[in-house]
Structure formats: structure tokens, C-alpha cells
Amino acid sequence: MNFDRKSLTDDTLIDLYKRILKPRLIEEKMLILIRQGKVSKWFSGIGQEAIACGITAVLDKDEYILPMHRNLGVFTGRDIPLHRLFSQWQGKANGFTKGRDRSFHFGTQEFNIVGMISHLGPQLGVADGIALANKLKKNGKITAVFTGEGATSEGDFHEALNIASVWELPVMFVIENNGYGLSTPTNEQYRCENLADKGIGYGMESHIIDGNNILEVYNKLSELKAEMVANPKPVLLEFKTFRMRGHEEASGTKYVPQELMDMWAIKDPVDNYKKFLTDSGVLSAEKDEEIRAAIKAEIDENWTLVQQEPEIIASYEEELNDVYKPFQYEEVTPSDKIENIRLIDAISQGLKQSMERHPNSVIMGQDIAEYGGAFKITDGFVSQFGKERVINTPICESAVVSAGMGLSINGYKAIVEMQFADFVSTGFNPIVNLLAKSHYRWLENADVVVRMPCGGGTQAGPFHSQTNEAWFTKTPGLKVVYPAFPYDAKGLLNTAINDPNPVMFFEHKQLYRSVYQDVPSDYYTLPFGKAALLNEGKDVTIISFGAGVHWALETLKNNPEISADLLDLRTLQPLDTEAIFASAKKTGKVILLQEDSMFGGVASDISAMIMENCFEYLDGPVKRVSSLDSPIPFTKALEDQYLSKGRFEASLKELLAY
Incomplete structure (x- = not known):
């Protein structure tokens, strides 16, 4: 040598x-x-x-x-x-x-x-x-x-x-x-x-x-x-x-x-x-x-x-407390200036105002720079923030998610845009095994938001239409947000970017340009873990999120005789169990509506939680309505049959008649 x-x-x-x-x-x-x-x-x-x-x-x-x-x-x-x-x-x-x-x-x-x-x-x-x-x-x-x-x-x-x-x-x-x-x-x-x-x-x-x-x-x-x-x-x-x-x-x-x-x-x-x-x-x-x-x-x-150190004594409280980095929610209330905008505009506004508020934030994704992203949410961002902070990525979701973790380790906030929520599967490993576990393992948080354009109703077929929130609600260490309205989307996205923990932020593609709402023009936040009571009634509790909320509202509009509480969950992790249990105890009947397929979905866990905590208050079985247990198809007739929307009204009336 x-x-x-x-x-x-x-x-x-x-x-x-x-x-x-x-x-x-x-x-x-x-x-x-x-x-x-x-x-x-x-x-x-x-x-x-x-x-x-x-x-x-x-x-x-x-x-x-x-x-x-x-x-x-x-x-x-x-x-x-x-x-x-x-x-x-x-x-x-x-x-x-x-x-x-x-x-x-x-x-x-x-x-x-x-x-x-x-x-x-x-x-x-x-x-x-x-x-x-x-x-x-x-x-x-x-x-x-x-x-x-x-x-x-x-x-x-x-x-x-x-x-x-x-x-x-x-x-x-x-x-x-x-x-x-x-x-x-x-x-x-x-x-x-x-x-x-x-x-x-x-x-x-x-x-x-x-x-x-x-x-x-x-x-x-x-x-x-x-x-x-x-x-x-x-x-x-x-x-x-x-x-x-x-x-x-x-x-x-x-x-x-x-x-x-x-x-x-x-x-x-x-x-x-x-x-x-x-x-x-x-x-x-x-x-x-x-x-x-x-x-x-x-x-x-x-x-x-x-050898002189004692053995670790197991503590429920300490173990659970370390899954997430402590986050002190800061409520920012908006001014009275509002404008009527679409869900997609609210998300774009929230991103822009959050990036202004956090100079250490970086957004990464495919075609998001000059092109503005597949849905044009980041259109114009390069001219304001520069290509150093609005970064086009190669098609490599896994390394981009991992790079988001690296940015967080070195003092930055990372926002990763999946072009479609379906594509997150190629970045699944670092999300569930790296971002989700880091704070629990060595108290290093993952300050990463993953944006997830999701959902059916647009005839986009099996590779572009999934709503895959249940992949992530199962994983301790992740927060999961799923707004249905522009106002919620903007406020919750701002909170997601403030939160030092990894957040999966679901954005329903069909709602992007179809749902309008009066939204404050300036920056504001909304808390995680707080469901919205959109309708009050006495006979039944309807629980949903995302596009399902709009399907439920349409059903109630077409059936004014039905007296129902309608809960929009807004966040799935953390979950507003207090609001869920209070409404279930009040009405005695609960129906859960989700766009995802049935087995292993969010509705299944919420149903089990209601049965365990509210059983003596119930006047009927907790009912779940979901899409078919199949991949989501392309042709409109097949997609309409697949989606749970078409089965909700009959299932609701069946529960009311129980």
C-alpha cells in the first residue's frame, strides 16, 4: 500500500x-x-x-x-x-x-x-x-x-x-x-x-x-x-x-x-x-x-x-407526545376584505402568502416553475420568488420528498407538489418511513407539506383519480388535511405550512374550478382538528369530507324534510372526535360518506370509534357509504357507477327508516 x-x-x-x-x-x-x-x-x-x-x-x-x-x-x-x-x-x-x-x-x-x-x-x-x-x-x-x-x-x-x-x-x-x-x-x-x-x-x-x-x-x-x-x-x-x-x-x-x-x-x-x-x-x-x-x-x-444508567421505563404519555413535534397554533384573523374565488384560487393565494410570510420556504414539483404546474396553481410564482424557491423537479417523487426532509433538517420549509395524488406511490417510502418517523426516532421534525391533487368525477381513469387519504391516516407521525371549500383550503394550507410536522394536504381536482366562496383576501389561519357543522338537525348525523360534503349538501337540498347534522371533517389527522361523538349522541343515527373504496377507509375507523364510544346512544347501525371496491374507471357511466355519490341518498333514507 x-x-x-x-x-x-x-x-x-x-x-x-x-x-x-x-x-x-x-x-x-x-x-x-x-x-x-x-x-x-x-x-x-x-x-x-x-x-x-x-x-x-x-x-x-x-x-x-x-x-x-x-x-x-x-x-x-x-x-x-x-x-x-x-x-x-x-x-x-x-x-x-x-x-x-x-x-x-x-x-x-x-x-x-x-x-x-x-x-x-x-x-x-x-x-x-x-x-x-x-x-x-x-x-x-x-x-x-x-x-x-x-x-x-x-x-x-x-x-x-x-x-x-x-x-x-x-x-x-x-x-x-x-x-x-x-x-x-x-x-x-x-x-x-x-x-x-x-x-x-x-x-x-x-x-x-x-x-x-x-x-x-x-x-x-x-x-x-x-x-x-x-x-x-x-x-x-x-x-x-x-x-x-x-x-x-x-x-x-x-x-x-x-x-x-x-x-x-x-x-x-x-x-x-x-x-x-x-x-x-x-x-x-x-x-x-x-x-x-x-x-x-x-x-x-x-x-x-x-452500566450505571437505569433501564428505560416505558411511558404511554412520552411515547405518544414524541410522535409529533409540539406545534402552538397561532390564530391569524383576516380583515373584512373578501373576494368570491374558486378553490384553486384560494390554494394559490395561500401558497403565495405563506411563501411571503416564510422566506425560508421552498416549493418543488414537476412543471411548477414557468409553466405554473399542471393546474396552474403556481402560475406567476417564479417572477415573484425566483427559481431558487420555485423549483422544477425531474420525475423522481421519492428523491424529491427525501430532499424536502433534507431542506427541513437544514432550516427550510419544504412544500412538495405531487402532480397527481396517485403519483405519490413512487414517493411513498420516504413519506411513511422517513418523514413520519423522524421526530419519534430522534426528535428531528420534518417540516414538509405534500400537496395532493386527488379525486374522481373528471373521467381521468385509474392513474389520475384516486383519493388515497387512507394510505396516510394509518401512519402515525403524519397529519392529513382534506378541505372541501375555498375558505377552509386557504386557512388550513397556511396552518399546514406553519406546522413543523409533515402534512399531507389533499386538494380535490373536481372542486378546483367548480366551487366558489367568499374568501378573505389577506393571510389567515384555521386550526387543525376542528370539524365544521354545515347543517343542523335532529334525526341523523352525516359525516364526510372533500367532494362527499358537496354530495351530502346536494342530497339535503333535494330532500328538505330530512333533519340532519352535516359534519365536514376538514382534517382527518388530527380528527375532531369531540364533534363526531357529540353529534352521534344527539341524533342517534350516523351515516358516513367517503369517496374512497370501503375496506380500510377512513369511514371504517370512524364507524368503529362511534360504536365503541356512543353505542348506548345509537338507534341504528352506523352506516358507511363508499365507492366500489375496484380501481376507479375512465368512462363516465362506469365512473358514475363507481362513485359513492349515486348510492348515498338511498342509504341515508334506509338508515332514517330503520
Whole structure:
């Protein structure tokens, strides 16, 4: 192994030795503790420490790093107190996730580290968002994100590289090519000669680096970082290395040929660097022993501290309180100036006024800039806010949602427009596994609003007409808003953008240009979790949201003899259970109307809640009316048959006659 010190001082060489030695000695301690049954699980980075340690040494402490579960050197390189790391691994309260996640599945703003999620790919998009925020701030900072050779097959990898290249984001994409994805060798994972070659397809500079040579890592990345600061750009870095232990300790390495293990053992990054320093006269045996003794003492002292920490005591209140970041709703009342506008105009107004109110807000989506979006909601936004804040995206919903999380981490508010709610399926993973879980996992909120043009009635067929709110009401950590009127849409959208938590904001396409209402011209907010009582009666309670509210109003208009409470839920998470239960107890009969298909829909849960909490007040079964349990069709006759609108009146009268 050829070590080239270039112009590095002896002090720098010794500092790099301490950096690479510390995680190795910690790992050796952990392997002993595993055999003693004192540590439950461990993902070893032995053999590839030079990458994490070298990169962390190059980056400033206020530059974000997004490591994987073998990159202990990132955490020790940022000088995180060892007892806090040990507490994290042992599930103690002094860790970073309050015992809710293990090993390296955590992040910390204090040390500018964003931990991995097991789905791997989305963290690359998060790095894009962090880098985009740095570029908007013009602060000259770069971001480094790690992945393995296995994750380069994921779509998120390709989406993230494409976005970074198109937007010229200062991101180091770090591939640790360590030979195996769990047990699958590289020759079963890709066919190109080098993973660095993938950068060519994205117009991205790429390099192959010896991942076991800490000086090569440090020198090359120091050079690249200077270039990226002067001229923001992404780079793809393939580090050739090897994983000397199992995917995790329990899996072992029986699937690895012994000759391969022997070959890479000779290339050990710690032993070889130590030999270079010794041969160069930089490191004496006495100095080496002194360094090792100090690190081992630190490890033992901090491990003892953790053993003295009590086990976590489970608390319902604390667990539930940490699902969302606390949000103090601020009521902003409008002036008396109003105008009669459509739902689509109200949403556009709310977006514009919120972006004026929040200079740190960014909206991203397909065709939303000069074109103004598929529905022209952002028409004219570029001229007011500039292309830095109104950003056309490639067709890559997953990486864009992840980038929204990165923007949030780095101090921005992200608004993501899905061209159609149906297309959110390709961004589903980062919404339900990243945005929704981040605050619960490590108290990092996701300040992201995802706008969802949805719904049928426009003969748009199975790929453009779904109302898929139930995909998200099931997921703790998300808020779900679904207005039916222009006034509500504007006020609730403003609140959604104020809220630091992830919000799925549904906008019914058929209502965009068909529903008018007097709406205040200036900025105002409306609270989440408050249903609107649109009609008061004594015989039955009708509960709906979105287009269903208008279908119910039409039915009541055509049947003036029906005395009904009509509740427009407006938000589905949080849900106004107080209003629901009060009306159910008052009338004794409840019918729920939703546009979505029946099984697993929002109406099913509300029906169960009413049965559990209001059973003794009911004079009949809680009735649900929904669309057919089929995909939504295109032709008008088939769509009319599919939608629940045509079945509501008969079902309502059947319940009244019960």
C-alpha cells in the first residue's frame, strides 16, 4: 500500500492515526461484549474505517454527514462522548433515540450527523435537500452521504444523483464498495466494471479511491472539497474496500471465500497505516502504546458510566407526545376584505402568502416553475420568488420528498407538489418511513407539506383519480388535511405550512374550478382538528369530507324534510372526535360518506370509534357509504357507477327508516 503524505505535518498524520484507531479499539471491545451477551447486535466496520475517518477529518464540524451503520468513525470523528454512543447502543435514555431505535439509526443536530434508515436509498435524497439549503444560504458548505454498493441498485440512488447533477448540488456521494450486500457478492449486483462509471450517465464527476488508504482518502477529498466550495457540484466516489466481518455479527462470513479474506487482511487500513508511520519515524512504539492506552481508558470509563444508567421505563404519555413535534397554533384573523374565488384560487393565494410570510420556504414539483404546474396553481410564482424557491423537479417523487426532509433538517420549509395524488406511490417510502418517523426516532421534525391533487368525477381513469387519504391516516407521525371549500383550503394550507410536522394536504381536482366562496383576501389561519357543522338537525348525523360534503349538501337540498347534522371533517389527522361523538349522541343515527373504496377507509375507523364510544346512544347501525371496491374507471357511466355519490341518498333514507 502506497502512502503519500504530500505536505501533511506530523501532527496531522498522528491525528489521522488516532481517528482510525479509535473506532477499531471500540469495535474490539464490542466484539468481546457480544460474546459475553452484554451487547445484542453489532454491525462491524472493521476493514473499512479509513473511509469514514478520512471524510470526517476533511469536512468541517458544521457540515452534514449522512453515514451508514458501519461508519463508527464518523461519530467518533465528531467527538461524540462515548457514553452517549454506548447508551444509544444499549437502549438507554442518554442515547439519541430514547430506546426507540438501535445502533446507528439516529441523527443529531448537535453534531451535524443524519443517521441512516434501513431503506438506505432515501438518505441520498436527504443529502440533496441539505445541500440545496446550503446552496440557497450561499454558505460554501458541502454534504457527504454514505451508501453501500448494494443500495446503488435502488431507484433512490439514481434519482438522488440525477437531482444533484441537474441542480449542481455540492454533495459527495460515497459508495463503500465492500464486496458484499449482506451475502450477495458484487458480481450478482451489477455488471458495470466500476460503480464510479454510473456517474458518467448523470454528467457527474466520479473517482475510484483506495478505501483502505487513509492518506489517499484524506488528500483526494481535501482537494475535491476545495473545488466543490469554489464551484458547487456533486461528485460520485467509489471506495474500494472490504467488510472483514459479517453483515452483522450473527450472520458470520461462511459465504466468503477464505482466499478473499486473506487477501484483504493484508490490506488492513489500521495496521498498514501504523507501519507507514513507524517506518517514517512519525510514530514510536512508546507513542503508539500511549495513544492506545488513552483510548482504551476512555472506552472503559464510558462503558462503566453506561452500566450505571437505569433501564428505560416505558411511558404511554412520552411515547405518544414524541410522535409529533409540539406545534402552538397561532390564530391569524383576516380583515373584512373578501373576494368570491374558486378553490384553486384560494390554494394559490395561500401558497403565495405563506411563501411571503416564510422566506425560508421552498416549493418543488414537476412543471411548477414557468409553466405554473399542471393546474396552474403556481402560475406567476417564479417572477415573484425566483427559481431558487420555485423549483422544477425531474420525475423522481421519492428523491424529491427525501430532499424536502433534507431542506427541513437544514432550516427550510419544504412544500412538495405531487402532480397527481396517485403519483405519490413512487414517493411513498420516504413519506411513511422517513418523514413520519423522524421526530419519534430522534426528535428531528420534518417540516414538509405534500400537496395532493386527488379525486374522481373528471373521467381521468385509474392513474389520475384516486383519493388515497387512507394510505396516510394509518401512519402515525403524519397529519392529513382534506378541505372541501375555498375558505377552509386557504386557512388550513397556511396552518399546514406553519406546522413543523409533515402534512399531507389533499386538494380535490373536481372542486378546483367548480366551487366558489367568499374568501378573505389577506393571510389567515384555521386550526387543525376542528370539524365544521354545515347543517343542523335532529334525526341523523352525516359525516364526510372533500367532494362527499358537496354530495351530502346536494342530497339535503333535494330532500328538505330530512333533519340532519352535516359534519365536514376538514382534517382527518388530527380528527375532531369531540364533534363526531357529540353529534352521534344527539341524533342517534350516523351515516358516513367517503369517496374512497370501503375496506380500510377512513369511514371504517370512524364507524368503529362511534360504536365503541356512543353505542348506548345509537338507534341504528352506523352506516358507511363508499365507492366500489375496484380501481376507479375512465368512462363516465362506469365512473358514475363507481362513485359513492349515486348510492348515498338511498342509504341515508334506509338508515332514517330503520
